[in-house]
Each structure stands twice: as C-alpha cells, then as structure tokens.
Amino acid sequence: MSKIEPFSENIFVTRPVFPPIEEVTEKLRDIWAAKWLTNNGPQHYMLERELEQYLKVPYLSLFNNGTIALMVAIQSLRLQGDVITTPFTFAATPHVLSWNNIRPIFCDIDEDTMNIDADKIESMITPQTTAILAVHVFGTPCNVEKIQQIADAYGLKVVYDAAHAFGVEIDGQGIGNFGDISMFSFHATKVYHTLEGGALVHRNKNLKQRIDLLKNFGIKNEDEVVMTGINGKLDEVRAAIGRIMLGYVxxxxxxxxxxxxxxxxxxxxxxxxxxxxxxxxxxxxxxxxxxxxxxxxxxxxxxxxxxxxxxxxxxxxxxxxxxxxxxxxxxxxxxxxxxxxxxxxxxxxxxxxxxxxxxxxxxxxxxxxxxxxxxxxx
Ligand SMILES: Cc1ncc(COP(=O)(O)O)c(C=O)c1O
The missing domain is CATH 3.90.1150.10 (Aspartate Aminotransferase, domain 1)
Structure with missing residues (x-):
C-alpha cells in the first residue's frame, strides 16, 4: 500500500453548515425593517410554525439552547424525586435533573442501540421515581413503545432528549410525538442548527402555554408574573437563520x-x-x-x-x-x-x-x- 499522507488541514469531527451569506443578509434586512430583535417576533413565530410542520408535531416552543429547553421541560411537568436516565449521553442530560433538584438514576444501556435499555428500567423504579428521561443517542430511536408501556403501568412521565434526532421518524411519525415532551438541540454542530438554539415539542395546548410562560420569566402580562420562569427565548436573528437552514437540511x-x-x-x-x-x-x-x-x-x-x-x-x-x-x-x-x-x-x-x-x-x-x-x- 502506498504511504498515506496527513490531511493538509485539520479534519474535525464535524463542521457547521453555513448558509449563503446573501440569504442571511437579506433576512437581516427584514429584521432591521421590522425593528424587532427578540421576544416572540415575526421570525420566531414563523420558525415555530415551520418547524411544527417539518417535525410533524402539533406544538413546538423555541428556545435559546437545548439545555435550557430541557430544564424547562422538567419544570413544566413538575417533576421531582428521582428520574431514570442514561449514563451514555452528553453532560446536559443529567445536569438538567440536578438543576431541578432531581436525582438522576442511571440505567444501563442497550448493547446494540446504545440507548437506555428499556428491559432494565422497570427494576429501577421506586416510589421516588417520577419520570424516565431517555436519549435518542446519535439519532437512533429508543424503544419508545416499551418505554411508554412502563410509564403507563407506573404513572411516570416520559421526556426524550432528542438533541441528536432532528427529523428522525418512525413509521412516518416525527420522533417528537413520543413521550410527554421531546427536546431538540439546534447547536451549530447539529445537522440542523440556529447557531445556538433548541426546542420543546409536545402534544398538549395547555402544556405549550405553560412552557411559553416558563421560558419568559413566568410573565403572563404587564400585571402578572405567575411562575418562576427563566429566560429561554430565541432571538430574531437566530430564528431567521433557522428559517434559512430549513432550506439546506x-x-x-x-x-x-x-x-x-x-x-x-x-x-x-x-x-x-x-x-x-x-x-x-x-x-x-x-x-x-x-x-x-x-x-x-x-x-x-x-x-x-x-x-x-x-x-x-x-x-x-x-x-x-x-x-x-x-x-x-x-x-x-x-x-x-x-x-x-x-x-x-x-x-x-x-x-x-x-x-x-x-x-x-x-x-x-x-x-x-x-x-x-x-x-x-x-
Ligand atoms: C444528548 C444531548 N443533550 C443535550 C444537549 C444540549 O444541547 P445544547 O447544546 O443545545 O444546549 C446536547 C448538546 O449538544 C446533547 O448532545
């Protein structure tokens, strides 16, 4: 075999997709004309609707990153106690539990898919368990059917960290339709991105209202703050980039x-x-x-x-x-x-x-x- 020469430039594990600069400039002009930079502007509104269609989900709420989105998901379901999750994931997954004063309980993973081993979840459930936080690792779907069966049998909530699973489908159904809430990350390294960003998807209008309040400090109107929310908002520039990126994914x-x-x-x-x-x-x-x-x-x-x-x-x-x-x-x-x-x-x-x-x-x-x-x- 002939000698292999080193690559002349660094080859990293991934490289973000850069949309054409002209398209970005055009969208920036729209934003400048609208004079609206953040707080539920027109780009934000349109991206939410476009992503609901793309991901084939009924309700979607945009976020400034996937980690804050997942923290809000846990809050919105009022979880506490213990949550069963996987050790084979990015740090953000168990950290959002800890930030919500919840103890992560690590369950072993499946040898083939590297996702949480659904056959081992049941034996880990205790009276303190309130939910299962599973991850579709590397975009491979979890055993969603079995996980739902267990959750139903024990009255647990199911949250999916779908950070890796943008656009993944099972039988033509968007992956976000499983469990109570799924989180997508739109970090620059993902196949679809908004530079930084993320989303929660869910199937319940009341939950969308609660999530949207939680990501905006709990502010309901000028006179009422109804819960201890956080700043999870995605700005107009990144929402616009997200709209452009939908054309390239x-x-x-x-x-x-x-x-x-x-x-x-x-x-x-x-x-x-x-x-x-x-x-x-x-x-x-x-x-x-x-x-x-x-x-x-x-x-x-x-x-x-x-x-x-x-x-x-x-x-x-x-x-x-x-x-x-x-x-x-x-x-x-x-x-x-x-x-x-x-x-x-x-x-x-x-x-x-x-x-x-x-x-x-x-x-x-x-x-x-x-x-x-x-x-x-x-
Ligand atoms: C599995 C998983 N969960 C959560 C996150 C956090 O997402 P973000 O970087 O958008 O906060 C990541 C990050 O890429 C991830 O890989």
Missing part, C-alpha cells in the same frame, strides 16, 4: 447519508469494529453522526490507539460519550453509578469513537480516514 442529510454508506463499505468487514446500529426499514434517520466501537482484543488496537493515530494525520475524532455521566465527579457517588450496575455502558464508553461526519467531507476523505484506521489493525 435535506441536502446536508443526503450528503451525510452517502458518506455513511462509504464508511459502512470501507469498515464493514474489518474484524473488531462495530458500526452504527442498523435500524428497521420504518425508521428515517438523520445521519448526524458516524460512530464506531472498537473491540481491542479482536481489532488488535484500542479505541484510544485509533484516536491517537488519526490525530497524526490531522483527523480529530471524538470519544463520544466518554467519560460516562456516571463517572463525573458530581455523579459517581450515586449507587446507580457503580460500574457493576452499568456493565454495558462501561464497556461501550471505552470502545466508542465518533468519526468525522459533515456534508463538506468528500468520499475520498472518508476512504482515507478508513485507510488510516485499517493501517493499524492486526
């Missing part, structure tokens, strides 16, 4: 879908590498991430070896999600955090590596990244 997803295929073809037969979980035909994915798992014994090198090797070629992969949330100093004292309670998550946390995935990447770039990985296998 299909193209970005299609480019990523093709790159997924290249990764699958190049790495599919490499012993010791496990690729993205295969979803049923009825699931429409968004191809936001490309994640592998490295079985060191079979591959001959560890996840960290691959990470280090890629770096030598200017490829910056990320160890998502390592460390597990249960390993954070703020959570490791919890009983549910003990490694023996989370055997699958602890193995996967050591194996997982997120490889570069964004529309500007070429098929040749992906082939080269795969060649670097394969060059160090046994």
């Amino acid at each position: 299909a193209d970005e997803k299609e480019k990523r879908r093709k790159l997924h295929k290249v990764y699958n073809a190049e790495l599919g037969n490499v012993a010791g590498l496990k690729l993205m979980p295969k979803c049923d035909e009825n699931v429409k994915l968004n191809y936001q991430y490309y994640v592998i798992r490295v079985d060191e014994k079979v591959f001959g090198k560890s996840r960290d070896d691959i990470y280090d090797e890629l770096k030598k070629y200017n490829v910056h992969a990320r160890k998502y999600f390592h460390p597990l949330c249960s390993e954070f100093t703020c959570y490791r004292q919890l009983n549910s955090s003990r490694a023996e309670n989370l055997p699958v998550a602890n193995v996967i946390g050591q194996q997982v590596l997120s490889l570069p995935m964004y529309g500007d990447l070429t098929a040749d770039d992906v082939k080269k990244i795969c060649a670097i990985i394969k060059s160090i296998s046994k």
Whole structure:
C-alpha cells in the first residue's frame, strides 16, 4: 500500500453548515425593517410554525439552547424525586435533573442501540421515581413503545432528549410525538442548527402555554408574573437563520447519508469494529453522526490507539460519550453509578469513537480516514 499522507488541514469531527451569506443578509434586512430583535417576533413565530410542520408535531416552543429547553421541560411537568436516565449521553442530560433538584438514576444501556435499555428500567423504579428521561443517542430511536408501556403501568412521565434526532421518524411519525415532551438541540454542530438554539415539542395546548410562560420569566402580562420562569427565548436573528437552514437540511442529510454508506463499505468487514446500529426499514434517520466501537482484543488496537493515530494525520475524532455521566465527579457517588450496575455502558464508553461526519467531507476523505484506521489493525 502506498504511504498515506496527513490531511493538509485539520479534519474535525464535524463542521457547521453555513448558509449563503446573501440569504442571511437579506433576512437581516427584514429584521432591521421590522425593528424587532427578540421576544416572540415575526421570525420566531414563523420558525415555530415551520418547524411544527417539518417535525410533524402539533406544538413546538423555541428556545435559546437545548439545555435550557430541557430544564424547562422538567419544570413544566413538575417533576421531582428521582428520574431514570442514561449514563451514555452528553453532560446536559443529567445536569438538567440536578438543576431541578432531581436525582438522576442511571440505567444501563442497550448493547446494540446504545440507548437506555428499556428491559432494565422497570427494576429501577421506586416510589421516588417520577419520570424516565431517555436519549435518542446519535439519532437512533429508543424503544419508545416499551418505554411508554412502563410509564403507563407506573404513572411516570416520559421526556426524550432528542438533541441528536432532528427529523428522525418512525413509521412516518416525527420522533417528537413520543413521550410527554421531546427536546431538540439546534447547536451549530447539529445537522440542523440556529447557531445556538433548541426546542420543546409536545402534544398538549395547555402544556405549550405553560412552557411559553416558563421560558419568559413566568410573565403572563404587564400585571402578572405567575411562575418562576427563566429566560429561554430565541432571538430574531437566530430564528431567521433557522428559517434559512430549513432550506439546506435535506441536502446536508443526503450528503451525510452517502458518506455513511462509504464508511459502512470501507469498515464493514474489518474484524473488531462495530458500526452504527442498523435500524428497521420504518425508521428515517438523520445521519448526524458516524460512530464506531472498537473491540481491542479482536481489532488488535484500542479505541484510544485509533484516536491517537488519526490525530497524526490531522483527523480529530471524538470519544463520544466518554467519560460516562456516571463517572463525573458530581455523579459517581450515586449507587446507580457503580460500574457493576452499568456493565454495558462501561464497556461501550471505552470502545466508542465518533468519526468525522459533515456534508463538506468528500468520499475520498472518508476512504482515507478508513485507510488510516485499517493501517493499524492486526
Ligand atoms: C444528548 C444531548 N443533550 C443535550 C444537549 C444540549 O444541547 P445544547 O447544546 O443545545 O444546549 C446536547 C448538546 O449538544 C446533547 O448532545
């Protein structure tokens, strides 16, 4: 094999989609003409309606980021006590529970999907449990049916952290239609973004009213403040960017879908590498991430070896999600955090590596990244 040359510029795990500057300038002119910068302006109103359509959900409330949105989701359902969640997620997921004075209870994950293992939830329920906070990790849907069955049987609420799952569908239904509330993140690194931003989706008009009050300090009108709200508002500039980005998300997803295929073809037969979980035909994915798992014994090198090797070629992969949330100093004292309670998550946390995935990447770039990985296998 000929020698592999390093990439001439850094290849990061993702690169935000930049809409054409002319379109942004045009929208900025509209905002300047309307003289309305934030607080439920016309761009904000229109983006909410456009996203309700795109995500096929009845009600959507925009937020300034996904974390604040999730905090408000927990508040709006008046949750307390313990909430069962996953350790294999971004820090924001358990943190929103702690910020609401709720104890996260970590449940182990499914070996295949890397989502919370629905078969293990029931045994963790106690009188203190009020809800399940599940994450559609890397855009792969959770076992929504089973989770709802458990929630119904025990009178629990279900909140989905759908930060990774923009546009994902099951049987033609938007992923936001499951559970009581779902949160989407529109952070710049996501397949669809508003620079920073997020949304809550729900199926109940009263809940929308409560959520909209909570994200605006609880201010009902000039004379009444009816709850302890927060500032979760999305401004007009970012709402306008979101409206522009809706025109580009299909193209970005299609480019990523093709790159997924290249990764699958190049790495599919490499012993010791496990690729993205295969979803049923009825699931429409968004191809936001490309994640592998490295079985060191079979591959001959560890996840960290691959990470280090890629770096030598200017490829910056990320160890998502390592460390597990249960390993954070703020959570490791919890009983549910003990490694023996989370055997699958602890193995996967050591194996997982997120490889570069964004529309500007070429098929040749992906082939080269795969060649670097394969060059160090046994
Ligand atoms: C699973 C998950 N939950 C929550 C968040 C927080 O979203 P945001 O960055 O919009 O606050 C992220 C961040 O990207 C995430 O990956």
